[in-house]
Amino acid sequence: MLRIEGLTAEIDGKQILKGINLEVPTGEVHAIMGPNGSGKSTLSYVLSGREGYEITGGSATFNGVDILAMEPEERAAAGLFLAFQYPVELPGVGNANFLRTALNSIRKAKGEPEVDAMAFLKMARAKLKTLQMSDDMLKRNVNVGFSGGEKKRNEVLQMALLEPSLAILDETDSGLDIDALKIVSEGVNAMRGPNFSALVITHYQRLLDYITPDRVHVLMGGRIVKSGGPELALELEAEGYAKVAA
Amino acid sequence: MNAMTPGGFSARFAGLRDHLPGGRTPWVAALRGAAAEHFAATGLPHRKLEAWRYTDLSPIAQAQFTEALTLAAEHPVLPPMRAPHRAVFVDGRFAAGLSTLPAWCRTLAGDLNAAEGWLGALARDLPVVSLNTMLFEDGLMLDLPAGTDGGALELLSLASHTGRAIAFHPRHLIRLSEGASLTLIETSLGPDGASYLHNPVFEIQVASGATLSHVRIQREGRAGFQLATVLAAVEGGGTYDNFTLNAGARLVRNEIHTALLGPKAACHMNGAQLAGDGQHADTTTYLDHAAPDCASRQTYKTVLAGKSRGVFQGKILVRQVAQRTDGYQMNQALLLSEDAEIDAKPQLEIYADDVKCSHGATVGALDEAQLFYLRARGIPAETARAMLVQAFLTEAIEGVTHPLAQAALAEATEGWWEREAA
Ligand SMILES: Nc1ncnc2c1ncn2[C@@H]1O[C@H](COP(=O)(O)OP(=O)(O)O)[C@@H](O)[C@H]1O
Ligand SMILES: [Mg+2]
Numbered sequence: 154m155l156r157i158e159g160l161t162a163e164i165d166g167k168q169i170l171k172g173i174n175l176e177v178p179t180g181e182v183h184a185i186m187g188p189n190g191s192g193k194s195t196l197s198y199v200l201s202g203r204e205g206y207e208i209t210g211g212s213a214t215f216n217g218v219d220i221l222a223m224e225p226e227e228r229a230a231a232g233l234f235l236a237f238q239y240p241v242e243l244p245g246v247g248n249a250n251f252l253r254t255a256l257n258s259i260r261k262a263k264g265e266p267e268v269d270a271m272a273f274l275k276m277a278r279a280k281l282k283t284l285q286m287s288d289d290m291l292k293r294n295v296n297v298g299f300s301g302g303e304k305k306r307n308e309v310l311q312m313a314l315l316e317p318s319l320a321i322l323d324e325t326d327s328g329l330d331i332d333a334l335k336i337v338s339e340g341v342n343a344m345r346g347p348n349f350s351a352l353v354i355t356h357y358q359r360l361l362d363y364i365t366p367d368r369v370h371v372l373m374g375g376r377i378v379k380s381g382g383p384e385l386a387l388e389l390e391a392e393g394y395a396k397v398a399a
Numbered sequence: 400m401n402a403m404t405p406g407g408f409s410a411r412f413a414g415l416r417d418h419l420p421g422g423r424t425p426w427v428a429a430l431r432g433a434a435a436e437h438f439a440a441t442g443l444p445h446r447k448l449e450a451w452r453y454t455d456l457s458p459i460a461q462a463q464f465t466e467a468l469t470l471a472a473e474h475p476v477l478p479p480m481r482a483p484h485r486a487v488f489v490d491g492r493f494a495a496g497l498s499t500l501p502a503w504c505r506t507l508a509g510d511l512n513a514a515e516g517w518l519g520a521l522a523r524d525l526p527v528v529s530l531n532t533m534l535f536e537d538g539l540m541l542d543l544p545a546g547t548d549g550g551a552l553e554l555l556s557l558a559s560h561t562g563r564a565i566a567f568h569p570r571h572l573i574r575l576s577e578g579a580s581l582t583l584i585e586t587s588l589g590p591d592g593a594s595y596l597h598n599p600v601f602e603i604q605v606a607s608g609a610t611l612s613h614v615r616i617q618r619e620g621r622a623g624f625q626l627a628t629v630l631a632a633v634e635g636g637g638t639y640d641n642f643t644l645n646a647g648a649r650l651v652r653n654e655i656h657t658a659l660l661g662p663k664a665a666c667h668m669n670g671a672q673l674a675g676d677g678q679h680a681d682t683t684t685y686l687d688h689a690a691p692d693c694a695s696r697q698t699y700k701t702v703l704a705g706k707s708r709g710v711f712q713g714k715i716l717v718r719q720v721a722q723r724t725d726g727y728q729m730n731q732a733l734l735l736s737e738d739a740e741i742d743a744k745p746q747l748e749i750y751a752d753d754v755k756c757s758h759g760a761t762v763g764a765l766d767e768a769q770l771f772y773l774r775a776r777g778i779p780a781e782t783a784r785a786m787l788v789q790a791f792l793t794e795a796i797e798g799v800t801h802p803l804a805q806a807a808l809a810e811a812t813e814g815w816w817e818r819e820a821a
Contacts, residue, residue, distance in 0.1 A: 203771050229777030241772035245790025254786065255776035262777065311776065 154179050155319055155350065159211035162199050169195045171375035172211065177319070177368075179216075182341075182351045184361055184386060187372035188394050193354045194238050196372070197323045201235040202228050215319060229255075230262035234317030236308040238324045238354075243295035248307070251295045252277060256314055280313045283343065285336050301328035309340040320344070320351045326360035338363030358390035373398050405442040407463055408566075409435065412533050415466070420508040420536055427511060430519050434532035441526040453710040453742040454652055454681045459624050464566035464596050466536075467492070467559070481803040482551035482584065486539050489557045491567025491597070493537050501552065503544060507570055508537040517572055521602040521630040523656070528628050531568040531600040538570035538599075541583075545606075549581035551803050556597060558589030558623060566596035573601060575609035575637075582612045582801045589620035589647070596624045603631040603639065607661060610638040614804040616811050619648035621677070628654045635661020635690065642799050643670040643682065646811050650679040657686050659693040659721075666695045669795045673812065674739075675819040676705030683712040688721040688751075697728040700795045702788055703739035704819045713758070714746040721751045728758040733791050735765065735784070735816075785816040 155177040162170040169192045177183045187193055199206050200213060202225035213221050220228050243251065257267040268276065277291055286306055296304050305325050312320055322341065326334055341351065341364050353364055361369070361383065369385040370377045371394065378398045379385065389397050412435050421427025443460050444451040467490035477487070477497060486504060487497040493506045500506075507514060522528050543549045556569065575581060587597055597619060605611050619625050625648045633639045645651050657666050672680040686695050701709040711730040732741040745758045765787050773783035792812060799805055 201775050203775075204767065224780070225771060225774035226777050226779050226783075229775060235775050237772065237775075241768050243769055243772070243787075243790060245793035246786055251773075251776075251786075254782065255773075255778055258779060258782065259777035315777065 155213070155215050155352070157211070157213045160199070160208070160213055161210040162195065163207045163209055164195070164205060168209070169375055170199065173375075173377060175370060175377060177350050177352060179350055180347045181367040182345065182353060182364060183368045183370060184353045184355060184366040185370050185372050186355060186386060186389055189356075191372045192375045193372055194323055197235055197238075197321045197354060200321060201225055201233060226258065227262070229315070230259050232318035234312050234315055234320045236312060236320065236322040236325045238327070240296050240304040240308055242297045244297050246295050247291075248293055248295050249274070249277065249291040252291070252311065252314055255311065259315060277314065280310055284310055284313065284340055286310060302330065302333045305329055305337060306333065309337050312344070313340055316344070318348055318350065320349070321354065322351060323354045324356060326355055326357065334360065335363060358386045361386045371398055405439050407460075408530055408534065409439050411465065415534070419534070421511045424511065426515050431533050434529040437524060438526055438529040438533055441529070443530075444526050450683065450712070453708075453712075454650070454679065458650065459596060459626075462564050462594060462596070464564050467561060467565045467567065477555070477557075478586065478588070480553065481806060482553045485553040485555060487555045487557065488537065488569055490559055490561070490565060491536055491556075491569045501549065503542055503547070503549065504552070505540045506537055507535070507540045507572065510540065514540060514572060517574070518570065518602070521604070521632055522600070523630065525628060527598065527626050527652075527654070528600050528630070531570055531598050531628070534566075534568045535570040535600075536567065538572065541571075541573045543575045543579040543581055545576040546578045549579065551582040551584060551801060554583060554585040556585070556587040556599065558593060558595045558597060558620065560590045560593050564594045566598065568598040568600070571599060571601045573611070574604045575606055575611050577606045578608040579606070580610040582614070582804060584614045584616070584801070584804050584807055586616045586618065586807060587625060587647070588618050589623045591620040592622060593620050594622045595620075596626070598626045599628075601629045601631070603629065605631065605633045605637040605639045607634040607636045610640075612640045612801060612804070613642070614799055614801070614808070615641070615643040615653075616807055617643065617645045617647055617651055617653070618811055619651070621647065621649060623648050625651040627652065629656065631655070631657045633657065633659050633661070633664040633666060636663045637661070638665045640667040640798070641669070642796075642804075644808060644811055645670070645672040645674070645680040645682065646815065648680075649677065652681045652683065654683045655685070657684075657695075659686070659688050659690055659695065661690050662692045664690060664693045666693075667798060668695070668697045669798050670699045671792045671795050671812070672699070672701040672709055673815050674701070674703050674707035674709055676707060679708045679710075681710035683710070684714070686713075686715045686726070688715065688717040688724045688726065691720060691722045691724070693721065694725040695727070697730075698795045698798070699730040700792050701730070701732040701741060702735065702791065703732065703741060704735040704816070706736070706738040708739070709741045710743075711741070712744045712746070714748065715756060715758070717747075717749040717751050717754050717756060719750040722753045724751060724754040724756060726754070726756040730760050731791070732762045733765065733788065734762065735788070781817060781820050784820070785814070788816045789813070
């Protein structure tokens with residue numbers, strides 16, 4: 154269970170999150186929708202531990218543990234995963250090496266045995282297949298020269314391999330055509346289960362046709378201004394944020 | 400006495416001149432005498448000289464170096480042999496028992512007279528080279544016949560722990576005749592606790608159509624000094640590739656002078672420098688385009704941690720005859736600490752009108768976004784930094800294609816950041 158209470162945060166002295174209250178029970182998928190600049194990515198960064206954000210109040214716990222006090226890699230080992238809105242390019246770092254290092258770092262932190270190169274390759278190929286990605290992805294440098302869609306799929310591939318218990322997907326749907334959207338959604342849906350929760354950040358209702366959320370929250374001006382069932386997404390699409398939030 | 404006066408070394412020479420190899424052979428004695436005169440006049444280079452503005456040799460001038468007395472009694476620990484042939488020098492002297500030489504390799508002291516007209520042919524009026532000429536005891540004499548593929552040869556330089564500050568000045572003569580090819584993998588090692596000076600000079604001749612890939616892996620001990628000078632001359636259609644890794648020593652100057660003397664000669668000079676607390680790494684290259692249609696490529700990467708200093712100076716001279724020269728130089732530095740300092744000085748001097756020559760330089764810290772991306776995937780901060788350091792080096796290292804050289808390089812660079820950060 155992710156529990157966020159009264160969370161406020163600022164960057165460069167400018168307050169962005171103005172008191173977020175949110176609960177995502179284990180096993181549920183919640184959507185966060187909101188206009189550009191409302192603080193969605195800021196919330197995802199604050200939860201995953203990016204530097205540069207001053208947390209001025211409130212708390213965030215995951216299964217009762219205060220995650221805000223942890224290093225980013227500790228949060229990942231605790232089961233948190235962020236699919237970046239803008240995946241970062243790593244020239245000179247091979248995708249296979251990156252993925253295996255990540256997987257083994259998390260396994261090591263959990264006291265599990267590391268995966269050797271052969272076993273890893275087998276795992277990775279299986280996941281690639283379900284995401285309809287070519288094995289070439291493994292040989293390329295991380296996100297370098299990837300199209301927008303390939304970058305997003307690579308995020309989902311990482312999620313599939315690292316098997317987090319809480320995934321935050323920050324606009325993973327943006328820049329995807331309808332086929333890619335379906336594949337990515339299937340990737341997320343395949344992970345759904347009693348031990349997996351997700352916070353799906355999106356701009357458009359479209360993604361939620363494929364990933365049906367348990368709850369939908371509207372984030373505006375650094376606050377959750379409205380929450381509801383999946384029908385809230387349709388309402389937002391039809392009426393616009395201003396009207397729904399009013 | 401001024402710190403940079405030649406006193407110590409010149410006095411050593413005065414006492415030793417008759418006992419050094421070739422001491423009573425007129426042509427050798429004449430070479431040494433002229434070098435001694437030059438060195439006595441110049442002393443060690445000082446920082447008022449433009450070429451030495453960023454590298455201060457006074458710690459070398461102040462140390463009182465002597466020669467090694469005898470071959471170290473204890474056998475040093477040798478790294479595993481990678482190539483079928485290996486030449487091992489301990490404190491600058493050939494260790495026959497540790498070496499297996501191919502037929503086209505001798506040692507300088509073993510057959511000094513064969514070096515007449517060859518030894519010193521490429522030497523210039525450089526004080527550090529004169530110091531070497533004055534005091535060299537031995538070196539590799541490699542003469543690869545025309546059309547021969549020499550495969551890979553290892554050259555290993557070891558400094559032993561003598562308890563005294565010793566200096567050695569090996570002189571390596573390397574000649575590839577028409578169409579010959581060779582990969583020379585040179586590694587210098589020394590114990591961390593020993594203060595010593597390794598001052599190798601390479602005279603390298605690459606004939607037309609020949610290819611020499613010269614990989615230098617400098618892993619001297621942390622209190623050691625290395626002043627290396629590579630003098631290379633490449634004839635038409637020949638290729639000289641130099642990759643130098645500076646990963647050790649308290650202070651290193653890696654100076655490379657390459658002259659492209661015939662049409663369509665080529666040269667790749669790449670390198671990486673890794674310096675941590677208390678280390679100073681200097682790579683200085685001179686590229687002389689003296690013939691038309693030649694190509695040169697240089698990529699140097701410097702990574703600095705702790706309180707360290709890096710220097711890159713690269714001069715490209717394109718003579719008037721050198722039309723259609725294609726020259727490229729890139730040097731990049733990655734600073735991992737606020738106490739690290741890099742000085743970079745690229746220099747183009749172009750007298751031909753139809754040339755393509757470019758150079759570039761960047762200096763930066765690790766990218767926070769990249770670091771966060773790796774950490775968000777569960778990779779611990781220090782491992783993430785090490786991955787980004789290795790990635791930064793990739794572009795310079797990937798040109799080294801020989802698998803044995805790749806293995807030696809990987810061994811020298813992997814884990815560097817973890818050790819520095821520890
Ligand atoms: N580094 C930064 N410095 C200052 N303001 C920032 C910075 N990053 C984001 N912001 C501001 O924070 C607000 C929220 O941004 P963001 O969380 O990216 O919104 P969203 O993801 O909902 O579009 C915006 O007004 C944006 O301009
Ligand atoms: Mg955003």
